[in-house]
Amino acid sequence: MLGSCDEPLCSAYDLTMFDLDGVVYISGHAVPGAPEAIAAVRDSGARVAFITNNASRPPEAVAENLVRLGVQAWEDDIVTSAQAAARVLAAKLPPESPVLMVGAEGLARALVEEALVPVRDSRDADEVRAVVTGYGPDVIWRDVMKAAVLIRGGLWWVASNTDLTLPTSFGVAPGHGAMVRMLEQFSGVAPEVAGKPARPLFEETLRRVGGQRPLMVGDRLDTDIEGAHNAGVDSLLVMTGVTGLPELVSATPEQRPTYLSTGLTGLLRPHPEVSLEDGSASVGGWSARVNDGRVAVAGAGSPDAWWRAVASVAWTHLDETGSVADHADLVPPEAGPGSPRH
DSSP states (O other), X not given: OOOOBSSOHHHHOSEEEEOOBTTTEETTEEOTTHHHHHHXXXXXXXXXXXEESOOSSOHHHHHHHHHHTTOOOOGGGEXXXXXXXXXXXXXXXXXXXXXXXXXXXXXXXXXXXXXXXXXXXXXXXXXXXXXXXXXXXTOXXXXXXXXXXXXXXXXXXXXXXXXXXXXXXXXXXXXXXXXXXXXXXXXXXXXXXXXXXXXXXXHHHHHHHOOSSEEEEESOXXXXXXXXXXXXXXXXXXXXXXXXXXXXXXXXXXXXXSEEESSGGGGGSOBOOOEEETTEEEETXXXXXXXXXXXXXXXXXXXXXXXXXXXXXXXXHHHHHSSOOBOTTXXXXXXXXXXXXX
């Protein structure tokens, strides 16, 4: 169930880790209010990190894009799944080990920084010690085929991430996870994964940025929130990205956030406890309950409190009955800038 906090989250946690797409920006534009909220987190004294499963771009390119959008960011604030994958490899391979790389420049740079040698052309891959894969828009099919043969032959394989989709200017497209599934099906081998929801990206962020009490902020239940669970880290789900009512009310325990907010302003406020009593969830003037399998909400209050009441009663119903509560009639209240997209 949802947690509570008597002080603003930015004061209770000394490191805030932000996912990017759907949290900080959407379709190349900053989420309304995001730059100001992130600046306020910095002003509170908390460390800030931006962590991403996208392995294609080096950290400085990510930071430059954030600055262009009005977000305070420096190269050292950025941690990518490419860096996490390179760290996983370097922990087991001797320095200067050649690694067949199927990916883009961000992955190559990360390997070099860990004293590994990226082998970009599969025709030069006879002596490689491992295979690493990541998203790359210009990946050559010949290199994918050679990697597949090596993996099936027993060579160690590290994947930057397993995201099935990737947002592009022309629509939602197959992500690196689609290639991972293809390689798994062909080889019968599962990779060691570096990005969310696996632990290495979180561990790499703590190593690079520091902090004793981190908080993960994300919009995806299956990567950001489940990853926080796997890493033993508290999380804040914001409703500005891909998660909507259908996904929220059906979330299983490992994909439920510690906190819930319509947007990043939830970092700047306390989170009152949700009262669960006699089948009703009450918080901030709202009361939600499930009647005949259907969620009903009464009262008035902030949009954040509405979402917390609905999530709490829906999760209780799911745990007790094994069925998802009917939420078709629910209409979330407007939340202003950075409001939910669903």
